[in-house]
Amino acid sequence: MSQEEIKSQISQKQVEIKKWEETAVKKEQYITNRTNEEFDPHLKEIEAELQLEQSTLAEVNKKIDEWTAKKKEETAIIKDLKKKYNSYEKEKHNYFSSQLKAIAKEKNTKIKELKTEIKALQKELKAILAAITNE
Secondary structure, eight states: OOHHHHHHHHHHHHHHHHHHHHHHHHHHHHHHHHHHHHHHHHHHHHHHHHHHHHHHHHHHHHHHHHHHHHHHHHHHHHHHHHHHHHHHHHHHHHHHHHHHHHHHHHHHHHHHHHHHHHHHHHHHHHHHHHHHHHO
16 A cells, blocks of 8 residues: 555544544434433422422421420429429328327227226216115
8 A cells, every 4th residue: 555545544534533523422412412301300300309308307307306305394394293293192191191190099098088987987886886785
């Protein structure tokens, strides 16, 4: 092959390379446009839904934090009230028991006194009966 033929073939190959590059660029642009047209609406729709759900989740987390704080507060209040309740219930039981003991003691004391008086009266009655019978 001559020098001119080789240069001509090189030139042809370079032209062919350029055509392939231009074709590839056109195909890339076509694919880019087609891909964007097909996927972008779905992506935008999903992105909008994602943002909405993230916003909802943020609100839920905020409520959870608020309710968690409220739960801690209520738990402390309930603990304090249970303590007061149990203390007052114990005090009531102790008061009731001491009052019942006092009543029982007073009853027993009075009954003992009355039984003593009854024995004395029975003794006196016996003495009177004995005196009447001896007469």
